[in-house]
Amino acid sequence: MDxxxxxxxxxxxxxxxxxxxxxxxxxxxxxxxxEDNGLSGQIVTLGTYTDKARDAWTLSNGNEASLHExxxxxxxxxxxxxxxxxxxxxxxxx
Numbered sequence: 001m002d003x004x005x006x007x008x009x010x011x012x013x014x015x016x017x018x019x020x021x022x023x024x025x026x027x028x029x030x031x032x033x034x035e036d037n038g039l040s041g042q043i044v045t046l047g048t049y050t051d052k053a054r055d056a057w058t059l060s061n062g063n064e065a066s067l068h069e070x071x072x073x074x075x076x077x078x079x080x081x082x083x084x085x086x087x088x089x090x091x092x093x094x
Contacts, residue, residue, distance in 0.1 A: 019075035042080035049073045 053069035060066065 015071050016074050016078060019071050020079065023072075023075055023079065039080060039084045042076060042084070046073060046076045046080070049076055 049069060049072045053066050053073055056069050057063065057066035
């Protein structure tokens with residue numbers, strides 16, 4: 001893998017799509033999507049699972065447990081972008 005340039009691989013896309021499918025089937029999965037929660041519900045959920053990823057890394061020997069949580073984080077972020085919009089980066093934006 002070229003560490004300088006990072007692009008989505010088929011494996012990563014498949015893992016995130018699988019996680020999205022799983023999240024779609026979860027009871028209560030629309031709670032954070034409801035109008036009264038909107039984007040803020042997604043951000044709170046994202047923060048909770050980011051904390052879980054950090055804790056998993058801190059408390060485990062290796063990266064595997066944390067990577068499972070990061071897959072969830074990626075899917076939550078993508079869910080929010082799909083649902084609420086994904087602005088493109090303008091040329092020159094930092």
